Amino acid sequence: xxxxxxxxxxxxxxxxxxxxxxxxxxxxxxxxxxxxxxxxxxxxxxxxxxxxxxxxxxxxxxxxxxxxxxxxxxxxxxxxxxxxxxxxxxxxxxxxxxxxxxxxxxxxxxxxxxxxxxxxxxxxxxxxxxxxxxxxxxxxxxxxxxxxxxxxxxxxxxxxxxxxxxxxxxxxxxxxxxxxxxxxxxxxxxxxxxxxxxxxxxxxxxxxxxxxxxxxxxxxxxxxxxxxxxxxxxxxxxxxxxxxxxxxxxxxxxxxxxxxxxxxxxxxxxxxxxxx
Numbered sequence: 639x640x641x642x643x644x645x646x647x648x649x650x651x652x653x654x655x656x657x658x659x660x661x662x663x664x665x666x667x668x669x670x671x672x673x674x675x676x677x678x679x680x681x682x683x684x685x686x687x688x689x690x691x692x693x694x695x696x697x698x699x700x701x702x703x704x705x706x707x708x709x710x711x712x713x714x715x716x717x718x719x720x721x722x723x724x725x726x727x728x729x730x731x732x733x734x735x736x737x738x739x740x741x742x743x744x745x746x747x748x749x750x751x752x753x754x755x756x757x758x759x760x761x762x763x764x765x766x767x768x769x770x771x772x773x774x775x776x777x778x779x780x781x782x783x784x785x786x787x788x789x790x791x792x793x794x795x796x797x798x799x800x801x802x803x804x805x806x807x808x809x810x811x812x813x814x815x816x817x818x819x820x821x822x823x824x825x826x827x828x829x830x831x832x833x834x835x836x837x838x839x840x841x842x843x844x845x846x847x848x849x850x851x852x853x854x855x856x857x858x859x860x861x862x863x864x865x866x867x868x869x870x871x872x873x874x875x876x877x878x879x880x881x882x883x884x885x886x887x888x889x890x891x892x893x894x895x896x897x898x899x900x901x902x903x904x905x906x907x908x909x910x911x912x913x914x
Contacts, residue, residue: 700766703777761777772846831894841863870907
């Protein structure tokens with residue numbers, strides 16, 4: 639009888655140990671699963687590409703122009719500004735609204751026919767006039783100066799190899815003059831090889847907008863107003879032009895003038911940073 643009692647007691651003790659063992663294993667398994675789940679969540683967050691801040695499209699002509707101007711001064715004048723120009727969808731809407739006069743409309747953009755890049759160090763919205771689906775917004779820029787957008791505009795200093803090249807470059811120049819004849823104070827070759835013209839003045843621009851569909855869009859051609867750092871970048875790009883087939887490659891004299899202009903703008907940035 640004693641042996642049976644001992645055997646039963648031993649069995650119960652062993653069963654209790656097994657229960658404790660099973661409980662410990664269950665707890666460890668649960669902790670492992672919880673930890674694995676957290677690791678998976680962390681991995682999923684890390685694996686996702688960073689989300690870009692979504693900026694809502696402005697609802698007013700003034701808001702559109704201000705966003706357009708800021709994009710230009712944030713070194714995005716050749717990329718982010720495009721969202722404020724008419725697209726194919728706008729032209730479809732325009733068949734009904736007639737907000738854009740297609741007989742006068744030119745695609746807003748940049749190119750050798752625009753002539754200049756204005757180096758801007760500040761701006762303010764001066765006046766807004768708005769109708770049903772057309773508007774104008776006047777902006778006054780604080781301008782450090784301006785630079786030529788391509789060597790073809792500097793007639794006396796550009797490098798031309800043949801009579802044919804000279805004629806083609808002159809044709810480009812004349813076409814540019816015709817598009818710019820209304821520009822007040824337009825300068826052509828007045829300073830020889832000089833690329834950078836320091837003015838320290840103001841420059842007022844009236845932007846025309848239309849609302850052919852859901853959004854207000856900038857519709858008129860314009861000369862880019864860019865930051866000092868964008869001006870340096872543009873000059874460096876012009877200096878690198880070396881494609882033989884281009885008629886706008888800088889001559890050696892022009893490269894020297896471009897380098898001088900870059901140094902002036904770099905010094906302006908240094909002085910500006912010191913003053914902050």
